[in-house]
Amino acid sequence: MPGRPRILFVTDLAYQARGRRYCDEDIFLTSRLRTEFDLALCHPLDAAAMLDVFSAVVVRNSGPVLRYRAAYEAFRRVAAARGTRVYNPLTGRGDMAGKQYLLELTAAGYPVIPTVDRPQDLGGLPEAAEYVVKPKIGADSIGMRVLPRERLGGLAYGEILVQPRIDFRYEVSFYFVDDVCQYALYAPDPERRWDLRPYEPTEADLAFARRFVDWNTLDHGIQRVDACRDQDGRLLLVELEDLNPYLSLDLLPDPTRDAFVTAMAASLHRFLATTLA
Numbered sequence: 001m002p003g004r005p006r007i008l009f010v011t012d013l014a015y016q017a018r019g020r021r022y023c024d025e026d027i028f029l030t031s032r033l034r035t036e037f038d039l040a041l042c043h044p045l046d047a048a049a050m051l052d053v054f055s056a057v058v059v060r061n062s063g064p065v066l067r068y069r070a071a072y073e074a075f076r077r078v079a080a081a082r083g084t085r086v087y088n089p090l091t092g093r094g095d096m097a098g099k100q101y102l103l104e105l106t107a108a109g110y111p112v113i114p115t116v117d118r119p120q121d122l123g124g125l126p127e128a129a130e131y132v133v134k135p136k137i138g139a140d141s142i143g144m145r146v147l148p149r150e151r152l153g154g155l156a157y158g159e160i161l162v163q164p165r166i167d168f169r170y171e172v173s174f175y176f177v178d179d180v181c182q183y184a185l186y187a188p189d190p191e192r193r194w195d196l197r198p199y200e201p202t203e204a205d206l207a208f209a210r211r212f213v214d215w216n217t218l219d220h221g222i223q224r225v226d227a228c229r230d231q232d233g234r235l236l237l238v239e240l241e242d243l244n245p246y247l248s249l250d251l252l253p254d255p256t257r258d259a260f261v262t263a264m265a266a267s268l269h270r271f272l273a274t275t276l277a
Contacts (some may be wrong), residue, residue: 110215
């Protein structure tokens with residue numbers, strides 16, 4: 001249809017993830033968004049070559065960029081040089097920029113799992129039976145290790161983060177479009193991260209999650225705030241997913257899923273109107 005925005009939807013339909021079917025989610029999303037936009041799907045390796053033809057690029061379930069880091073950096077450079085509208089905008093301060101933000105939030109006193117990246121700072125971490133070591137540039141637990149404290153001093157620091165392994169009750173995720181939480185899901189069994197159930201957040205829960213969305217300063221886009229509830233009842237940030245967070249749309253009741261699609265479409269329209277102005 002003439003006059004409709006043209007959207008390049010970046011996804012890897014063949015990507016296999018444990019406990020999740022990325023392809024089903026993006027097939028569903030694009031089938032619904034086609035009512036308001038002209039859409040084309042492409043693999044992340046092809047995105048940089050196709051930017052000129054579209055009003056905007058939506059980056060969705062494209063898989064961990066670790067698998068195609070050079071192509072992703074090239075895409076960012078080309079998009080910036082051409083002024084391409086990318087959704088989520090490439091100014092995200094969360095996982096989009098690596099996990100350095102966990103250090104910044106720790107230093108600023110936010111409710112986050114305490115995180116350090118230097119051996120001289122290990123003494124500032126709380127005592128724990130084990131510690132989690134993860135790369136600053138990572139996703140899907142790639143490269144993550146769990147070690148006792150006595151092994152932390154011998155690590156090669158620089159590109160890794162160290163956190164205490166939290167004894168938590170459950171993990172919970174809050175899913176935002178722009179600055180509005182659309183729904184929340186939680187994993188009642190700590191050993192089964194992706195066995196998710198509906199979660200009814202309290203006002204305190206929403207205030208917790210919104211602090212991180214506000215900190216990220218993205219005016220438009222989809223964000224997932226991942227947290228854990230510790231044994232004292234406190235929520236602590238695990239990750240701020242602002243690049244291509246999986247949404248678990250298949251677990252939602254129809255009205256909630258429909259409301260999410262409506263919110264995403266409205267956000268895209270606002271995003272295009274703002275950047276075109």
